[in-house]
Amino acid sequence: MELELRHLRTVRAIADAGSLTRAATALGLAQPALSAQLKRIERALGGALFERGRHGVRATALGELVLERSRFVLPAVTELQQEAARFARAPRTARHLRLGGTHGPLLGALVDRLADVAPDVRMTTCTSWSERELADQLAEGRLDFALAGTCGSALPPRADGLVWREVAADPVFVMVPVSHPLADRAEVDLTELAGEEWACVPGDGCFGDCFTASCARAGFTPRRVYETDTASLVHLVQVGRAVGLCRATFPTTPGIVTRPLTGTPLAWRHLLGRHGGSRLLDLAATVLAQARVAHAGVAAGSDSYTRWLSTHRDGLPETVA
Template sequence: MELEVRHLRALCAIADTGSLHRAARQLGVAQPSLSTQLRRIEQELGGALFVRARTGCRPTPLGRLVLSRARPLVTELRSLVTEARAAAVGGRQLRIGSTASRALAGWLRRLRRHWQEPTLHMDVSANALLRMVADGQLDVAFVHEVEGCPLRIPESLRTRVLIEREPQCVSLPADHPAAARPVVHLSELAGDRWMIDPAVDGEWDAVRRVLRAAGISPRVLHGDYHTAASLVATGEAVTVCQPTSPSRPETAVRRLYGDPLGVRLLLAARTDSELEGVYPDLADAYREVARQAPAYREWLEDLVPPGPRPPAPPFDGSRQTPMSLPSARYTATTDGRT
């Protein structure tokens, strides 16, 4: 057996996800098939590359050595494919649609290495962006799907999931009693006003469902998330926010106990080649902002077992082709939800 690029990709996927199951989902193969492939690779190289345990897979010293050489090769191949695809379409301008995400800046910065200046169209409505891709007005759309409120994905689109379930946090005033702890129980927010943007597909339904399940009949303010930020800062409201959102002197971002709210982050395009041309840069940009968010980083550290592990959160699944981070389990019209 000779090692091929697909074998190197498999090893990187196992290391990045910390799990054979999640790596198989990322690669779009059956777990038994991936396990068999890993055994053959280990036989070829003469030693175990991962320590398997109930908590997941961790690279052995030999595994870390192999990964240190495999990762640059896989990255270079991705860059080659991306640049070739961009050249094949004559360096045309890439039209991106997105709901709000702190990963956007890093994604655009990376895309500029291979494309002409991308255009960006932002919207709070993921469904609206997906329709624009299907109609040819956008090339790709990066959107979030609120748990329990499925998006209406046109049949003509291909999708790839970046994060199967990103837990949503709460933004509250820095002097709120609950802000003194890293994890907030919903019962501690029973007396607060909640600021919700009803234009975000499915979000109000999901928040209302979660609060009612906790026995809370919320007082609600409807508005955009730019306004929400100022209201939270002045103590007028609390609001849902992404785990990558930064805390500020006047506000605090905290995890919700039990992670009752989640969203799925996905990329949509009309063809697989369009997806693959921009997906790696998006994944890298997301890892970057996830590492910079204390609340999210602590959540990820709680999930990932001690020992060597990938420097990023989990990415998972896909309607067509999935990817996953270690089980760390996201124009210009603007969506201010950051």
């Protein structure tokens, strides 16, 4: 006999009732029939699941193992059945859009925009620090679109098998605490930060190498670079432990200011990727357009970026790489 879900439900009912008699009543079975079924289940599992006594039944060690597994399996199957039923009842025109993105404000802003312009499309999101992981998910058909990025003019991941479109290009700013001696500057020269420790979010592109090369051109080697999540990066900057590197769209944060670097030695390109054979090709233009609108909205929320744009109307220098 192969173990089935109904057998797990039987074992669960016996444990919950505390006796075969009460369990049989709850299941609508005769007690001899329930006892016979339990014996068949125990033979299939290789041992006794309950010890029988005058006051009812108590799970054996094997029984506890089976009960523990059933606490996960049975709710998961119930949830699957409910979700499948909801899916089956949904209008046939409903579509599912799977969006991926690196951590940052742009993904949320894009979801917000798409919810307005495509209210009948159901969306789910996936985030990752790794642009390559997002590209792999696009290539494997697990995502429909992904927001990723590259440093300067570097090629995006899996550029030969995916379609990438530029959403926007931003300068990379430096993030310092409000108490920092350079916090009042309109912009900061990289050479003035030679003695600092640094913090940035992780990634698997060339940004780290480009930053090191920019420092070398400025005549120094970074003392230390902490790669960490955004919340920890903000904390390290707030307490004065490190100077942070961030995209110019980084939102206003208490205790911190963001400032452009003189000459814009570093830049970041926001890209929207999809598979060439995507099942949602008809939405590609809409998603790209809304990503660009979302970026503009996020950029407008940064005072330091707004000031930079007002004095750099030609955008990023072509030499940035």
